[in-house]
Amino acid sequence: MAQNQPMIRVKNLCKSFGRKTVLDGFNLDISAGESLVIIGGSGTGKSVAIKCIQGLLTPDSGSVEIAGENVIGMAAQERERINSQIGMLFQAAALFDSLPVWENVAFGLLSEGRVNRTEGREVAIEKLALVGLDAKLADVSPADLSSGMQKRVGLARAIAIDPKIIFFDEPTTGLDPIMADIINNLIVAVNQKVGATALTITHDMQSAKKIGDRIAMLYQGKIIWIGRADEVENSGNPYVDQFIHGRIDGPIKMALRA
Amino acid sequence: MIFLQTVGRVFLAFLATAGRLSIFTISGVGHCLRPPFYFRIIAKQMIEIGYYSLPVVGLTAIFAGMVLALQSYTGFARFSAEGAIANVVVLSITRELGPVLAGLMVAGRIGAAMAAEIGTMRVTEQIDALTTLSTNPMKYLVAPRLIAGLTMMPLLVLVADIIGVFGGYLVAVHKLGFNPSNYIQNTWNFLEFTDVFSGLVKASVFGFIVTLMGCYHGYHSKGGAQGVGMATTNAVVSASILILCSDYILTEIFFSK
Ligand SMILES: Nc1ncnc2c1ncn2[C@@H]1O[C@H](COP(=O)(O)OP(=O)(O)O)[C@@H](O)[C@H]1O
Ligand SMILES: [Mg+2]
Numbered sequence: 001m002a003q004n005q006p007m008i009r010v011k012n013l014c015k016s017f018g019r020k021t022v023l024d025g026f027n028l029d030i031s032a033g034e035s036l037v038i039i040g041g042s043g044t045g046k047s048v049a050i051k052c053i054q055g056l057l058t059p060d061s062g063s064v065e066i067a068g069e070n071v072i073g074m075a076a077q078e079r080e081r082i083n084s085q086i087g088m089l090f091q092a093a094a095l096f097d098s099l100p101v102w103e104n105v106a107f108g109l110l111s112e113g114r115v116n117r118t119e120g121r122e123v124a125i126e127k128l129a130l131v132g133l134d135a136k137l138a139d140v141s142p143a144d145l146s147s148g149m150q151k152r153v154g155l156a157r158a159i160a161i162d163p164k165i166i167f168f169d170e171p172t173t174g175l176d177p178i179m180a181d182i183i184n185n186l187i188v189a190v191n192q193k194v195g196a197t198a199l200t201i202t203h204d205m206q207s208a209k210k211i212g213d214r215i216a217m218l219y220q221g222k223i224i225w226i227g228r229a230d231e232v233e234n235s236g237n238p239y240v241d242q243f244i245h246g247r248i249d250g251p252i253k254m255a256l257r258a
Numbered sequence: 259m260i261f262l263q264t265v266g267r268v269f270l271a272f273l274a275t276a277g278r279l280s281i282f283t284i285s286g287v288g289h290c291l292r293p294p295f296y297f298r299i300i301a302k303q304m305i306e307i308g309y310y311s312l313p314v315v316g317l318t319a320i321f322a323g324m325v326l327a328l329q330s331y332t333g334f335a336r337f338s339a340e341g342a343i344a345n346v347v348v349l350s351i352t353r354e355l356g357p358v359l360a361g362l363m364v365a366g367r368i369g370a371a372m373a374a375e376i377g378t379m380r381v382t383e384q385i386d387a388l389t390t391l392s393t394n395p396m397k398y399l400v401a402p403r404l405i406a407g408l409t410m411m412p413l414l415v416l417v418a419d420i421i422g423v424f425g426g427y428l429v430a431v432h433k434l435g436f437n438p439s440n441y442i443q444n445t446w447n448f449l450e451f452t453d454v455f456s457g458l459v460k461a462s463v464f465g466f467i468v469t470l471m472g473c474y475h476g477y478h479s480k481g482g483a484q485g486v487g488m489a490t491t492n493a494v495v496s497a498s499i500l501i502l503c504s505d506y507i508l509t510e511i512f513f514s515k
Contacts, residue, residue, distance in 0.1 A: 056386045080392055088390040094383040098375075108391040161391070 005068050007032040007165065007197040013052055013062035014221075015045070022048045023059070024221030035191050035198040037212030037229070039205070039243060041252070044218050046201040047091055050167050053199070054088060055079055066165070084112060087163035087196075091170050093154035095142035101128070101153055102138035108161035127156040132182055148175045155183065159190050166190070168200040172207045184210045205244050208232070217243060219252065282474050289394065289401035296402050303406035307368050307465070308414050314367060315360045319418040322355045323347055323425025331434050343436070344444035347426030352449070352457045356419040358505055361464030364411065365497040369472040372403055373493035376476025377486035385477070400477070403469045411465025412458040419457065456512040463508065464501050471497040
């Protein structure tokens with residue numbers, strides 16, 4: 001990998017569902033070890049963008065390079081090799097409710113044969129402690145947890161495989177402010193400790209400023225602004241201004257969706 | 259014009275579904291044959307299909323056997339052929355009613371549950387989560403269920419056969435006054451290996467159909483709770499129809515000379 005090559009390079013990504021265009025020329029470069037945050041209104045396609053990069057959705061056109069390799073159209077096995085270095089926190093946690101909490105957390109490690117079940121359980125309890133969950137929860141079914149707790153288990157699962165790249169889809173949504181801050185700190189710590197490259201989606205500006213080295217704003221299928229996290233207040237971009245201050249008046253037209 | 263358009267659209271949709279189902283089936287069977295095998299999940303599904311379906315299937319079988327004996331008695335009495343009851347019961351049960359009734363009951367029980375479970379996993383992104391954790395969902399979710407269906411249904415049907423024949427025996431001996439040892443003798447005398455064997459082959463095919471339909475419809479469900487509900491219905495209906503169709507075809511293969 002060349003020195004200045006970005007860890008993730010997304011070029012001209014387009015994705016439509018039927019007649020609905022969600023991504024329309026989406027470009028993004030993320031350097032190794034960087035933490036980038038994407039902000040944008042709900043339904044603007046933030047989750048779709050992450051899934052296209054992750055490989056869960058196939059874009060209509062455009063390219064995604066991870067560590068210099070074009071991953072679109074890659075053979076399934078190759079893709080699996082890349083995926084084993086990517087951790088993902090889903091917006092609604094997506095925990096396996098047929099398995100107890102600890103097996104959810106250790107799932108990636110178990111499926112790659114990196115640990116046996118006894119070790120897996122220990123690692124899981126360690127990771128649960130990191131996200132502020134008690135070891136007593138290890139044997140509970142995820143369905144019996146509150147959504148905030150599920151989110152934290154999802155986070156533990158995402159970081160358990162020691163990924164090089166982590167995607168966080170709204171990590172703090174649905175958490176109380178204190179827990180949100182704990183999670184923010186945790187994400188910062190994880191990024192620093194393992195030097196992981198992180199891509200986070202959020203509406204939570206406080207969280208964005210805390211965990212992001214850079215912030216990008218998605219609007220109508222494109223990144224319309226990108227800059228350092230401390231520049232976001234004075235971006236000079238009316239769209240960004242309106243969004244971060246949550247004003248009704250401004251260039252962003254909130255379509256009342258049917 | 260509009261009529262032709264509609265016909266064309268329906269036909270194309272049919273082709274698309276047939277294609278998707280074929281690809282799904284081939285991929286599912288392929289994953290059954292190649293490691294890694296998830297033995298823990300295979301075992302769990304086997305117990306679900308083979309053990310927990312026993313009460314339902316057993317009840318169905320015993321009443322089927324009982325009603326068969328009763329019906330054939332009233333019918334056969336008209337031309338004094340009551341002696342053939344044992345024969346009728348055992349052949350109908352082993353060749354047809356055992357596998358078909360068990361297949362339909364399991365379609366309602368297992369097919370529906372699989373479609374609902376996998377469908378929920380689809381709409382809550384658990385299937386996507388599997389992929390991100392280096393686990394192929396076809397191998398992890400679908401292959402173990404297909405294997406369990408293929409292997410457990412014959413065992414289940416074998417038990418159902420025995421219970422069904424016993425049901426016929428109960429009615430014949432206790433209600434219709436047949437001599438017990440005669441009845442058992444008659445049952446054995448007319449039974450051939452092919453009768454039982456063909457029923458068990460059918461059972462295996464039905465087990466495959468039920469689990470395949472459950473997995474397929476669940477896997478492709480979309481649109482929240484309503485989508486999962488639809489997947490469940492479609493799984494049961496399509497499995498039931500396919501069971502009856504393939505039953506005819508298999509019977510033709512086994513018994514047409
Ligand atoms: N699998 C899909 N099929 C059809 N439409 C989809 C699908 N996934 C997302 N969409 C649509 O794409 C748009 C963006 O969704 P999403 O990326 O989830 O938004 P958000 O920015 O809130 O994460 C939404 O309008 C949604 O309806
Ligand atoms: Mg989203």
